[in-house]
Amino acid sequence: MNDYFQSKASLQSKKDRTRAAIIDSAINIIAKKGFQKSSIQEMAKNAGIANGTFYNHYKDRKSIFEDVANLIAIELVKVIEENEVKTKKPAQKLINSTKQFIKRSVQVPEWGLIFLEAADFSVRLEKDISKFLIKDIKSGIRDKSFLVKYDDFLVEQIMIIVLHSISHQLENGINKQITDKTINAILRILNYKK
Amino acid sequence: MNDYFQSKASLQSKKDRTRAAIIDSAINIIAKKGFQKSSIQEMAKNAGIANGTFYNHYKDRKSIFEDVANLIAIELVKVIEENEVKTKKPAQKLINSTKQFIKRSVQVPEWGLIFLEAADFSVRLEKDISKFLIKDIKSGIRDKSFLVKYDDFLVEQIMIIVLHSISHQLENGINKQITDKTINAILRILNYKK
DNA sequence: ATAATAATTGAGACTACTCTCATTTTTATA
């Protein structure tokens, strides 16, 4: 089993450590089986705790899913923010952020898989991630790099193109050409003129 | 509950009629809850048969899902074939088929929902539907309507744009503008020159 | 070291299924 949060130095109290063990266990199992098929029984066993202990940390089944999905989303957003490029060209910014996001999602497959899983369930989560897209798309339209009218549906389309790229690479292996083709499709949809 | 196959005149034998009742019941329940959460118990009850009767018709849980998914796919493919336009312009053919497919998938929401559900699970099913796309895309590239290189990933991208359109309209109501925006995005991805 | 507090434990009550099979009922056939 891989560790994600358990290894963090900040975990002092017993409670924190147990919680981190549950989360790491959950990430591994959810990535393998999806939310629907992941059981508390298995998570507890995998985390090395008793079944009942789980309920000191989470109210119920749903809570752990929400927590895990949020943690992954936060980590992925962090990656995008940390790697924002300095250029003022919105198209370049969009390309960079998208590449970073795809790269990180497939580099740690568990994160990518859970993000895809969660994107299906929670609209909010997808919104968190698409924020960074929207900003660049809007300023690209403003400065006439993208010759389209802004539209929420357009953002959704671009978002699913990105999710599809992640899904494809998680299934068939990391492939930069696929990421490039993804960027191409996005720029075409946005009617990008250099 | 809506009837889909039960009402067909061709159902003579008791066995056929019971089977159709199971399928109709399954369609209604799967459309509401998805494959994962649909139980045989509920399907049997909903179909007005005893639990054990189900197993005279289907080996197990998985079999009914496969059967339902295939039936829906067959119906949807039929719709596309019946509505093929006579024109020789591949772009026009592609636009027409795509519109028809989206239209029918959202017109009978149960079909659309199950198709989306099944597309997630079964690669084969998505292939069945994308066949009609591939034909038109290839001939469009051949006659230089689409200025791109053919590529399986490209077809996948177009397919998910279509699925997303269906999913959006099933959630927010039928909307022709959304279908138009979908067609636009597809033509842009294909680098369509009139 | 002791008491108080926090965390963990695992048995078990409860629910919700899947699938089997001996029996009964219905339908088709002679």
Next chain:
DNA sequence: TATAAAAATGAGAGTAGTCTCAATTATTAT
């Protein structure tokens, strides 16, 4: 109508899960 064949029944064995709680163990503060 009597018989054979087909179909349907539903009780129940088996499995897998969620969540609770009284008892136990570990941790922290005095």
